[in-house]
Amino acid sequence: PSRSDITYFGAGPALLPTDVLEEAAKALLNYHDTGLGIAEHSHRSQLAADVINQAKADLASCLDIPDDYEILFMHGGGTGQFSATAYNLVGAWVTRKQQEISGGIQGDPTDPKATQQLKEAVDNNLKIDYLITGGWSQKAAAEGERLFGSEHVNIAADSRETNGGKFGTIPDESTWKLSKDAALVYFCSNETVDGVEFPAFPKSLLPGPDGKGPIVVADMSSNILTQKISVENFSAIFFGAQKNLGPAGITVVVIKRSFLPPITSQPSARLMRQLGLPIPPIIFQYETIAKNNSLYNTLSIFDVYIIGQVLAKLLRTYPDKVEGQQAMSDKKARLVYDAIDAFPEIYKVIPSKAVRSRVNICFRVTKGDDIEAAERAFLEEGIAQGLTGLKGHRSLGGIRASNYNSVPLEGAEKLAKFIRAFATS
Numbered sequence: 001p002s003r004s005d006i007t008y009f010g011a012g013p014a015l016l017p018t019d020v021l022e023e024a025a026k027a028l029l030n031y032h033d034t035g036l037g038i039a040e041h042s043h044r045s046q047l048a049a050d051v052i053n054q055a056k057a058d059l060a061s062c063l064d065i066p067d068d069y070e071i072l073f074m075h076g077g078g079t080g081q082f083s084a085t086a087y088n089l090v091g092a093w094v095t096r097k098q099q100e101i102s103g104g105i106q107g108d109p110t111d112p113k114a115t116q117q118l119k120e121a122v123d124n125n126l127k128i129d130y131l132i133t134g135g136w137s138q139k140a141a142a143e144g145e146r147l148f149g150s151e152h153v154n155i156a157a158d159s160r161e162t163n164g165g166k167f168g169t170i171p172d173e174s175t176w177k178l179s180k181d182a183a184l185v186y187f188c189s190n191e192t193v194d195g196v197e198f199p200a201f202p203k204s205l206l207p208g209p210d211g212k213g214p215i216v217v218a219d220m221s222s223n224i225l226t227q228k229i230s231v232e233n234f235s236a237i238f239f240g241a242q243k244n245l246g247p248a249g250i251t252v253v254v255i256k257r258s259f260l261p262p263i264t265s266q267p268s269a270r271l272m273r274q275l276g277l278p279i280p281p282i283i284f285q286y287e288t289i290a291k292n293n294s295l296y297n298t299l300s301i302f303d304v305y306i307i308g309q310v311l312a313k314l315l316r317t318y319p320d321k322v323e324g325q326q327a328m329s330d331k332k333a334r335l336v337y338d339a340i341d342a343f344p345e346i347y348k349v350i351p352s353k354a355v356r357s358r359v360n361i362c363f364r365v366t367k368g369d370d371i372e373a374a375e376r377a378f379l380e381e382g383i384a385q386g387l388t389g390l391k392g393h394r395s396l397g398g399i400r401a402s403n404y405n406s407v408p409l410e411g412a413e414k415l416a417k418f419i420r421a422f423a424t425s
């Protein structure tokens, strides 16, 4: 089939806009009449800096990122950020404790008593909190434990505990066991595999009347740019580019600058070793990446260029930016869920209704006695109509329709129509 014959609903890497790819094909051969392609220009060139700075400016514009946040383009995927978030925010926590103990003196405490006090604070109070609501937050928590030990990890909630060992819900906030002074509270705002999305920012993670709140880190790999968010509620957000922004290869981190120097400089490697804590590989150290405008080492400027083109297109398409995109995402999701819900005998959405993802729509086809045969037939007939990438994740089975930004409205309409037609066939 040709590209225009299919609508692809794969979970990632996702479909990219055809017009962006057509322009990119030209840019790969000859960028801005330089005779050299975008992937061949030096990452140290002005041209590369322009690509990075424009992409940052457009992302900030799309998401209303406040001025006191830094945007980093990093390597290592979402998985790399499972490690990086823990390393960096534990580093920031240690620095805060060090300042409390040593009266704001930067650098290593020279007084052995102060170091001892810091070691006690680490041993007794250092916690990383995780909310486990699906496979991806579970992986992040496992990495936190691998790096820092289970004594420093607090599973503040785990949806499997109240849902028969399965994901598909978000535990009521009143049951969350948050630590008092956690280095970070981590959650995944959209669980790509399980089809679970936080319907709103959790109330218990909002700042109190004194303006102080927990240090919140969110994995938004699969729902970034599909909804309006209040960036100021987060200390850090990260997302791989490969769902809503561009090809795989770049991970974006949006982090409040107060977690970077000069306010909270990372503790030295020597001090962390004295405290028995790990230090990040240099490539995962946020302050190093920030200081170098994401060019500490060779970054794929081609990938950033595509991200920039996708963002520019979003801004051209929707004058009210991500709000406009959200209205479209919501509309597409509603079309598909309405079609599924119209046939409760034939389809069953896997997660519970209150936490259904607008982005990864996971359901079973319960038509007839043999579910697997029904799902096979659904997938085969879908492919015959140009609806591809619908097979569910191996851990969950069933069908998963990923409704990322590049899936056009007509694609969602076509899928909804097919869901209805299959049910009555």
Ligand code: PLP
Pocket (backbone or CB within 6 Å): 012, 076, 077, 078, 079, 080, 136, 188, 190, 191, 192, 193, 219, 220, 221, 222, 240
């Ligand atoms: N977090 C979420 C929500 C994801 O969907 C994914 C990948 O699909 C990841 C993290 C892992 O990202 P990566 O494969 O880039 O390491």
